[in-house]
Amino acid sequence: MGGASLGLWIIHAVIVKTPPLLLHWPDENATQAFAQQLAGQAALRNAFVCLRGNLGAGKTTLVRHLLGALGVQGRVKSPTYAVVEAYTLPGLDIWHFDFYRFNDPREWEDAGFRDIFASPGLKLAEWPDKAASMLPPADLDIQLEVDPSEQRTVSLRAHTATGETLLKGLSALQTHKPELAP
Ligand SMILES: Nc1ncnc2c1ncn2[C@@H]1O[C@H](COP(=O)(O)OP(=O)(O)OP(=O)(O)O)[C@@H](O)[C@H]1O
Numbered sequence: 001m002g003g004a005s006l007g008l009w010i011i012h013a014v015i016v017k018t019p020p021l022l023l024h025w026p027d028e029n030a031t032q033a034f035a036q037q038l039a040g041q042a043a044l045r046n047a048f049v050c051l052r053g054n055l056g057a058g059k060t061t062l063v064r065h066l067l068g069a070l071g072v073q074g075r076v077k078s079p080t081y082a083v084v085e086a087y088t089l090p091g092l093d094i095w096h097f098d099f100y101r102f103n104d105p106r107e108w109e110d111a112g113f114r115d116i117f118a119s120p121g122l123k124l125a126e127w128p129d130k131a132a133s134m135l136p137p138a139d140l141d142i143q144l145e146v147d148p149s150e151q152r153t154v155s156l157r158a159h160t161a162t163g164e165t166l167l168k169g170l171s172a173l174q175t176h177k178p179e180l181a182p
């Protein structure tokens with residue numbers, strides 16, 4: 001590990017005190033149950049949440065259940081081609097990004113993404129690494145992994161005070177004792 005990354009790690013460890021939360025979702029019902037817990041967190045109404053994981057890991061599925069739990073009616077389209085889909089609920093604006101096909105930083109200004117990130121509301125982003133140089137730090141990172149039996153192992157990490165509030169609220173709702181991520 002280089003000096004710079006060690007320094008960053010130490011800064012991260014000092015700012016963020018809440019340990020990562022590790023969850024296990026045997027099936028999509030478990031994903032839905034988590035989405036309902038997340039939807040119930042007041043801090044989510046002004047948060048930037050990144051969804052990480054391979055193709056088919058379940059990022060869009062989680063967003064669909066989350067938006068449903070928040071009260072979005074009708075179909076939630078995967079924004080792979082449009083890059084962003086916007087939803088308006090009474091008192092809550094939501095933007096669901098998928099940066100998989102994002103490759104022109106000029107699009108950031110042209111499509112008004114700077115304005116979106118300056119606005120209050122919930123921003124959700126799949127494939128954030130594809131726009132890493134443009135994006136602000138995530139409040140909460142949700143990393144999904146598919147295990148050999150197709151179940152999901154999920155780790156949640158906070159990077160800001162908003163993220164810590166979310167993580168603490170979610171931790172308190174887990175029925176079993178959360179494991180600590182390595
Ligand atoms: N526990 C689970 N949680 C979420 N999805 C699951 C789970 N078990 C099975 N699935 C299935 O896995 C698939 C996940 O697809 P989804 O489009 O959500 O992935 P994605 O991570 O958004 O992929 P992409 O990177 O292509 O956008 C869906 O068909 C879903 O039904």
Ligand SMILES: [Mg+2]
Nearest residue numbers: 059060078126
């Ligand atoms: Mg997706």
